[in-house]
Amino acid sequence: MGLGLLYGVNELGKGSSESGVLTCSPRFCIVGATINDPCFCESNVVSNAPCGTTEGGAPLNAWCDGKTELCQAGLSCNSNVCQDRDGRCPF
Numbered sequence: 001m002g003l004g005l006l007y008g009v010n011e012l013g014k015g016s017s018e019s020g021v022l023t024c025s026p027r028f029c030i031v032g033a034t035i036n037d038p039c040f041c042e043s044n045v046v047s048n049a050p051c052g053t054t055e056g057g058a059p060l061n062a063w064c065d066g067k068t069e070l071c072q073a074g075l076s077c078n079s080n081v082c083q084d085r086d087g088r089c090p091f
Contacts, residue, residue, distance in 0.1 A: 023048045023073050024057035028066030029089040031079040039078075039089035042066070046091055047073035058082045 026049035029041040049070060051057050057072035058064045064077035071082035078089045085091060 022051055022056045024051040024054070024070035025049065025073055025075050025077065026066075026070065027091065028064075028077045029079065031088045041076070041089060041091075044091060046076065060084060 025046045027041060027043045027046050029039050032038055034040070052068040052070045054069060057070050057075070059072055060075060060082055062071070062082050063069065064071050064080055064082050066077045066080075071077050075082045075084055076087060076089055076091055078087050081087075083089070
């Protein structure tokens with residue numbers, strides 16, 4: 001009985017992108033796009049997207065592509081680098 005309870009608690013703690021527990025940032029910005037708009041961003045939403053090929057999104061300063069390699073929730077993919085609000089394209 002103890003092992004069954006331990007298994008159940010472990011499964012509940014994992015979360016999944018389907019249940020909304022693990023979500024990523026769909027925001028993808030091109031830094032220096034134009035002189036008038038130095039940060040062209042495809043989306044201002046910074047969470048609630050499926051995480052693509054990562055379990056919980058790429059961490060701060062990791063590589064991202066805005067399609068299959070998304071940043072963790074709360075980060076922005078700025079010219080293929082995950083950055084927070086202090087990055088090149090603050091949100």
